Amino acid sequence: MERMTKGELIFKIFAYTLVIIFSMMAIYPILYAFSVSISGKLAYESGAIILLPKDITFEAYRMVLYDKGFWIAYTNTLFYTIIGTAWSMAISMTGAYALQSRKLMFSRQWNFFLVLTMWFTAGMIPQFLNYKEMGINGRWGIIVAFGVQAYNIILLRNAFSGIPREYEEAAIVDGASEFQLFAKIYIPMSKASIATVTLFYAISRWNGYYWTRILLADSFQQPLQVYLRQLIENYQKLYDESAVVLNYSADSLAYAIIICSIVPILVIYPYIQKYFARGVNLGGVKG
Amino acid sequence: MTEIKMRESKSLQILKNLKKDWQIYVLLAPLVIWLCIWMYKPMSGLLIAFKRFEPADGIFGSEFKGFDNFINLMNGVTKKEFWQAFRNTFIISSYSLVFGFPVPIILALLFSEIGNETTRKITQTITYLPHFLSEVTITGIALMLVYNGVSSTGVIAQLFIKLGLIEPSASIIQQSQYFRPLYVIVGIWKESGYSSIVYFAAIMSVSPTLYEALRVDGGNKLQEIRYVTIPGMAPTLIIMIIMRIGRMLSIGYERVLLLYNANIYITADVLSTFEQRIGILSGNYGVGAASSLFNSLIAFALVLGANTISRNISKTSLW
Numbered sequence: 001m002e003r004m005t006k007g008e009l010i011f012k013i014f015a016y017t018l019v020i021i022f023s024m025m026a027i028y029p030i031l032y033a034f035s036v037s038i039s040g041k042l043a044y045e046s047g048a049i050i051l052l053p054k055d056i057t058f059e060a061y062r063m064v065l066y067d068k069g070f071w072i073a074y075t076n077t078l079f080y081t082i083i084g085t086a087w088s089m090a091i092s093m094t095g096a097y098a099l100q101s102r103k104l105m106f107s108r109q110w111n112f113f114l115v116l117t118m119w120f121t122a123g124m125i126p127q128f129l130n131y132k133e134m135g136i137n138g139r140w141g142i143i144v145a146f147g148v149q150a151y152n153i154i155l156l157r158n159a160f161s162g163i164p165r166e167y168e169e170a171a172i173v174d175g176a177s178e179f180q181l182f183a184k185i186y187i188p189m190s191k192a193s194i195a196t197v198t199l200f201y202a203i204s205r206w207n208g209y210y211w212t213r214i215l216l217a218d219s220f221q222q223p224l225q226v227y228l229r230q231l232i233e234n235y236q237k238l239y240d241e242s243a244v245v246l247n248y249s250a251d252s253l254a255y256a257i258i259i260c261s262i263v264p265i266l267v268i269y270p271y272i273q274k275y276f277a278r279g280v281n282l283g284g285v286k287g
Numbered sequence: 288m289t290e291i292k293m294r295e296s297k298s299l300q301i302l303k304n305l306k307k308d309w310q311i312y313v314l315l316a317p318l319v320i321w322l323c324i325w326m327y328k329p330m331s332g333l334l335i336a337f338k339r340f341e342p343a344d345g346i347f348g349s350e351f352k353g354f355d356n357f358i359n360l361m362n363g364v365t366k367k368e369f370w371q372a373f374r375n376t377f378i379i380s381s382y383s384l385v386f387g388f389p390v391p392i393i394l395a396l397l398f399s400e401i402g403n404e405t406t407r408k409i410t411q412t413i414t415y416l417p418h419f420l421s422e423v424t425i426t427g428i429a430l431m432l433v434y435n436g437v438s439s440t441g442v443i444a445q446l447f448i449k450l451g452l453i454e455p456s457a458s459i460i461q462q463s464q465y466f467r468p469l470y471v472i473v474g475i476w477k478e479s480g481y482s483s484i485v486y487f488a489a490i491m492s493v494s495p496t497l498y499e500a501l502r503v504d505g506g507n508k509l510q511e512i513r514y515v516t517i518p519g520m521a522p523t524l525i526i527m528i529i530m531r532i533g534r535m536l537s538i539g540y541e542r543v544l545l546l547y548n549a550n551i552y553i554t555a556d557v558l559s560t561f562e563q564r565i566g567i568l569s570g571n572y573g574v575g576a577a578s579s580l581f582n583s584l585i586a587f588a589l590v591l592g593a594n595t596i597s598r599n600i601s602k603t604s605l606w
Contacts, residue, residue: 114322124559210540225423
């Protein structure tokens with residue numbers, strides 16, 4: 001192995017140190033939130049918790065898990081995520097396939113029609129009025145009216161167009177129709193990119209907040225993020241209203257709700273993270 | 288005569304192709320319809336910027352008022368608020384650009400120096416994570432960490448008080464001078480790890496022979512970064528800067544909405560949050576749409592401008 005010069009060695013040590021510090025800073029708030037969520041009231045309020053929990057208690061989680069509103073919101077979010085992602089993927093995959101097809105006439109114009117929406121949008125008020133006019137105020141409205149993103153379609157389009165022509169030609173010789181080419185060649189050969197984009201859509205559905213809060217008329221349909229935010233706005237009051245003396249602090253309760261809301265993402269995250277780095281690089285940023 | 292024939296044969300050709308490849312258009316249709324209804328149709332709603340909008344009359348039936356809404360917006364009752372939001376938008380996005388933009392680049396450079404694959408993978412995975420958590424979660428945690436109250440003090444607030452960075456009685460959430468740093472830092476926490484992916488890929492694609500050549504010439508590490516790595520990732524850098532500048536006016540309203548409160552509008556209110564207060568919450572749609580249109584046009588001009596400049600200087604552009 002080549003010997004490092006002194007300067008290079010110092011640089012290496014410097015790089016390792018900084019990277020480790022940075023990743024600790026990135027994860028610290030989440031670890032801390034977890035620690036507080038399972039710590040006792042006195043330990044927390046005296047400022048004794050820096051990283052590790054003290055006087056461990058799971059009472060805050062019990063309160064969250066016995067809360068009916070929490071489960072309603074959780075189920076709603078599952079619905080928005082699963083059905084919404086399926087809807088987004090159906091439109092995006094078919095669209096991406098057509099946009100890269102050599103047989104599509106005016107292909108440049110169609111692509112521009114999509115890409116323009118990345119750079120020019122009507123803005124919040126006209127969009128809001130459009131949602132109102134189209135009667136978007138319930139579950140299915142949220143599914144249908146949201147979740148098609150030009151960037152994701154470009155990712156898929158680029159993945160599809162990277163598939164060697166020979167496969168398509170061979171299938172055409174065998175008499176395959178466009179639908180069959182799409183379903184039997186393009187989809188199976190772009191699994192990694194499809195997984196990546198599915199993930200992007202699923203996460204943006206899971207995390208969706210603003211429009212659902214503004215548009216949903218019925219509070220029983222609200223997703224987890226809206227519920228979570230309302231609790232963050234009111235948890236102190238909620239806590240003070242509790243009849244019994246609690247052995248965990250109000251903040252523990254808020255942190256417990258936050259942790260519950262991110263558990264699904266934390267669980268799947270290590271498995272999926274290899275896909276998105278690959279997918280992002282595959283797509284490139286060019287329209 | 289021949290021209291007519293040619294035109295005829297051209298439209299005939301189009302019909303022929305349509306008949307032959309109709310399945311392609313069936314596959315394209317859902318996307319086009321979706322974009323028309325949810326992206327392009329609302330653009331007609333921008334017309335209400337020039338109208339006195341009555342929901343009962345609809346967008347096209349409402350009375351035409353010329354530039355009244357714009358005059359009201361920029362020179363009427365909302366004058367102070369509008370220009371304050373306009374200024375804040377520019378200041379906050381400049382801060383994000385100056386402080387936030389370099390972080391993922393530096394991070395990518397550092398990652399590329401980590402020879403130990405396991406260490407690199409783990410640190411990368413950890414730094415990407417906040418990107419996937421919702422704004423509600425991230426801002427919720429941030430607000431609690433900096434909260435300085437009677438019964439509890441967030442751990443970051445405690446640290447700042449100990450270090451003497453803030454007064455023991457200060458409130459990072461309620462005092463206007465803290466909003467912009469808070470916003471920028473939350474942004475760096477959430478996005479810089481994930482944004483580094485693109486730069487990291489650019490660094491990895493720089494040809495190793497270039498490094499070897501420099502090494503033969505006796506170049507050191509910093510020269511390597513200066514003369515090989517940075518030029519190698521220049522196209523990526525330029526594209527990212529164009530996108531960033533293009534989005535200067537549309538900074539994430541969700542994050543601002545979740546972090547600010549009525550006491551700190553003076554530094555925190557941006558165009559999009561102003562717009563949603565005046566339009567959606569107060570129902571003043573005409574003035575809100577005027578602000579929307581103003582916002583969209585400047586944003587679009589910024590992208591066009593940045594793209595043209597970069598095309599002329601470096602031959603790199605978005606389209």
